[in-house]
Amino acid sequence: MAGVIARPPIPATPRIAFPPNWAVRLSLVMLAAYVVYASTILDVSWPRFVHGLAEGARFLGRMFPPNVAADKLALLQTGMLESLQIAILATAFGVGLSLPLGIAAARNLSIAPLAWTARALIALCRSFHPVIVAILFVKAVGFGALAGILALIVASMGFISKLLAEAVEEMSMKQVEAVRATGASFLAVLVMAVLPQVMPRFIGFVAYQLDSNLRNSALVGLVGGGGIGATLFTAFQRFDYDFVLTIVLVIIAFVMVGELLSGLMRRLFQ
Amino acid sequence: MSGIGSSTGGADTVSLRRWRRFTVPERILRSVFYLVVLLAVVWSFRSIEIIPEFLYDAPQQTADLFLRMWPIDWAWYPKVVHPALIETLHIATLGTVLAAVLAGLVALLVARNLTGSVALNLFGKFILVATRSVHTMVWALFFVAVFGPGPLAGMLAIAVHSIGFTGKFLAEAIEEVRPGPIEALRAAGAPPLAILLKGYWPQVKPAFLSIAMFRWDINVRESAVLGLVGAGGLGMALDTALSNLYWDQAGLVLLVIFGVVIVTEVATSWVRSRII
Numbered sequence: 096m097a098g099v100i101a102r103p104p105i106p107a108t109p110r111i112a113f114p115p116n117w118a119v120r121l122s123l124v125m126l127a128a129y130v131v132y133a134s135t136i137l138d139v140s141w142p143r144f145v146h147g148l149a150e151g152a153r154f155l156g157r158m159f160p161p162n163v164a165a166d167k168l169a170l171l172q173t174g175m176l177e178s179l180q181i182a183i184l185a186t187a188f189g190v191g192l193s194l195p196l197g198i199a200a201a202r203n204l205s206i207a208p209l210a211w212t213a214r215a216l217i218a219l220c221r222s223f224h225p226v227i228v229a230i231l232f233v234k235a236v237g238f239g240a241l242a243g244i245l246a247l248i249v250a251s252m253g254f255i256s257k258l259l260a261e262a263v264e265e266m267s268m269k270q271v272e273a274v275r276a277t278g279a280s281f282l283a284v285l286v287m288a289v290l291p292q293v294m295p296r297f298i299g300f301v302a303y304q305l306d307s308n309l310r311n312s313a314l315v316g317l318v319g320g321g322g323i324g325a326t327l328f329t330a331f332q333r334f335d336y337d338f339v340l341t342i343v344l345v346i347i348a349f350v351m352v353g354e355l356l357s358g359l360m361r362r363l364f365q
Numbered sequence: 366m367s368g369i370g371s372s373t374g375g376a377d378t379v380s381l382r383r384w385r386r387f388t389v390p391e392r393i394l395r396s397v398f399y400l401v402v403l404l405a406v407v408w409s410f411r412s413i414e415i416i417p418e419f420l421y422d423a424p425q426q427t428a429d430l431f432l433r434m435w436p437i438d439w440a441w442y443p444k445v446v447h448p449a450l451i452e453t454l455h456i457a458t459l460g461t462v463l464a465a466v467l468a469g470l471v472a473l474l475v476a477r478n479l480t481g482s483v484a485l486n487l488f489g490k491f492i493l494v495a496t497r498s499v500h501t502m503v504w505a506l507f508f509v510a511v512f513g514p515g516p517l518a519g520m521l522a523i524a525v526h527s528i529g530f531t532g533k534f535l536a537e538a539i540e541e542v543r544p545g546p547i548e549a550l551r552a553a554g555a556p557p558l559a560i561l562l563k564g565y566w567p568q569v570k571p572a573f574l575s576i577a578m579f580r581w582d583i584n585v586r587e588s589a590v591l592g593l594v595g596a597g598g599l600g601m602a603l604d605t606a607l608s609n610l611y612w613d614q615a616g617l618v619l620l621v622i623f624g625v626v627i628v629t630e631v632a633t634s635w636v637r638s639r640i641i
Contacts, residue, residue: 113563130462133455137516137597147512154511180409187406222626226502226590227619230607235427237419244413314500318593321414331506347498363394 154336161344162337170326175345178312178322181243185312186305188244189251196252197259198285204263204271217260220253229315243320247308254307258300259293266292298364302357309353313346434616441614445602446621453598453625456516456591457584460523465577467524468531475532476539479565489536497529501587505596516597523584523591531580538572539565575637582633589622599625 134140199205200213229246236242266289274288316324323342330338387395474480474489504526508518547564555563592600599622606614 126462130459133459136455137452137459137520139459139517139520143512143517147517151511154507176412177414180413183405183409184413187402187409218627222623222630223619224586224590224622226593227603227622230603231430234430236423237416237426239416239419240413241415241420310498310500314502317502327503328506331510336510343499343503346503347495350498351494360398363398 157334157336158340160337161341162335163341167335167338167341171323171342171345174316174323174326174342175349177240178309178316178324179349181240181247181312181315181320181322182305182308185244185247185251185308186301189248189304189308190255190301192248193252193255193259197256198263198289200256200260201263203268204289213256213260217253217256220249221257223249225250225311226314226318229320230318233319238319238321240321243312243315243322243324246315246320247311250311251304251308255297255300255304259297262293262296263289295364299361302360305360306350306353306357310350430612433612434619436613437616437620438611438613439617441617442621445605445614446599446618449592449597449599449602449618450621450625452516453588453592453600454585456519456523456596456598457581457588460520460588461527461577461581461584463520463524464527464531464580465573468528468535469573471528471532472535472539473561475536478540478542478544489532493529493532493536495529496525497533499526501526501591502594505591505594509595514595514597519588519591519596519598522596523588526587527580527584530583531576534576535569535573538569538576542568578633578636582629585629586626589625 196213196217199209200217202210205213225246228249229242232242232245236245270288270292271284274284279287312322313324313327316322316326317328319325323346327339327342327346330336330342385392471489471492474485475493477486480486480489501522505518505522508521508525512518512521542565546568547560550560550564589599590603592598592602593604595601595604599618603615603618603622606612606618
């Protein structure tokens with residue numbers, strides 16, 4: 096044995112495992128500069144934050160314990176039931192309307208002009224926040240649950256139709272052609288070839304939308320769309336912070352139960 | 366998920382066998398589900414309070430709405446709407462940055478491969494669920510009560526509500542990390558912070574950026590309406606116009622919101638296809 100192990104020559108400059116990445120450092124500095132700049136624009140300052148914390152402590156103190164007086168609970172019950180009804184009806188009608196709209200928007204099943212019209216309609220439904228749609232419907236059909244339902248139907252249509260159209264475009268066309276070859280009508284093609292392929296994903300979207308409508312039904316009330324949101328907004332304006340806490344806790348509980356139910360629904364159909 | 370249903374007996378079973386897609390329990394459960402849905406819809410439909418008097422003039426009211434919006438009051442843009450638009454964008458961006466930082470910290474707690482303690486995992490999960498369940502508008506109401514009306518409240522509402530969404534997906538991304546590079550770093554004696562920065566971060570970065578971008582897109586939409594409860598931005602301009610019944614100004618704000626939403630959606634999808 097020679098006894099000498101060949102060593103690689105030592106480089107003049109030692110190798111660095113992780114060389115400094117100046118592009119990343121520069122972008123971090125720029126981000127920090129933006130945060131400072133935007134904070135001054137938004138009037139975010141340390142004294143204000145500290146002052147706010149003191150206010151926040153007082154606020155939390157006034158929220159506890161949650162108000163469970165009988166008259167408040169009655170208000171809560173009516174509001175929550177109305178929100179639940181808004182969510183259920185909005186989901187039902189939204190899903191019903193999304194089926195034709197989503198299929199019309201799928202470019203592999205419908206004709207091009209119809210598909211583009213449907214796509215434009217979907218984009219319009221999606222681009223406005225439910226609260227803004229609710230404001231417009233409050234003007235059109237007056238205060239109350241109907242405005243909330245209509246606003247959430249619009250939101251559901253935007254979401255479900257878009258995803259349904261994408262699911263239909265991604266499905267296999269072989270089954271559609273097979274059913275068509277038997278001389279089936281368009282409706283039969285839909286029922287026998289299209290729906291079985293997209294149903295599991297569709298159920299997933301519907302379950303998600305039910306969740307989201309339950310959440311948003313608490314929201315449309317803020318602008319006059321009925322439901323628990325109206326109760327919540329009134330409680331805030333009357334500084335009934337202990338009742339606010341009760342409402343928020345009940346909303347969270349409802350949303351969690353809703354998530355549980357939609358999870359069950361997904362498992363049942365997949 | 367498919368099973369064979371009952372086949373009628375007899376000599377020529379083969380020709381009479383009926384194939385069914387779902388087993389009997391599946392069919393029963395689904396029928397129960399359909400029944401529950403039907404009952405829920407019927408119950409809601411029958412007990413919801415709709416005031417029919419309001420409906421008689423709905424078509425006139427709708428026509429009136431659009432007639433009043435037209436022509437749109439462009440003169441109002443430079444004075445009020447443009448500053449509000451800039452403010453909305455700052456609220457959304459700053460809120461998303463803050464949310465990304467906070468959600469990153471919570472995601473470290475939630476990821477089971479990083480934090481061994483079940484109690485800490487559950488605590489992090491609780492933060493995620495709690496922040497997500499309360500809507501941005503409700504958070505905004507809170508922060509307006511605490512910090513006073515203005516963009517600070519809106520920014521915090523956006524940030525806190527986004528923690529749930531961002532943290533959930535971030536924690537999932539951390540849990541999917543390949544253990545190889547991390548073991549290599551650990552074997553080389555790297556301290557925990559270096560493992561985090563050089564082992565986890567490069568693998569999580571693409572997911573992190575795309576989650577943050579997606580959330581920013583949502584936050585722009587949300588920050589446009591936060592002003593309705595006094596939290597700054599375009600919603601404040603909309604609220605002013607609506608309370609003054611200046612529908613031509615409200616129409617302008619709606620148009621601007623529509624434009625911003627389209628632009629951010631196009632921008633984020635372009636960035637997503639180019640960079641990530």
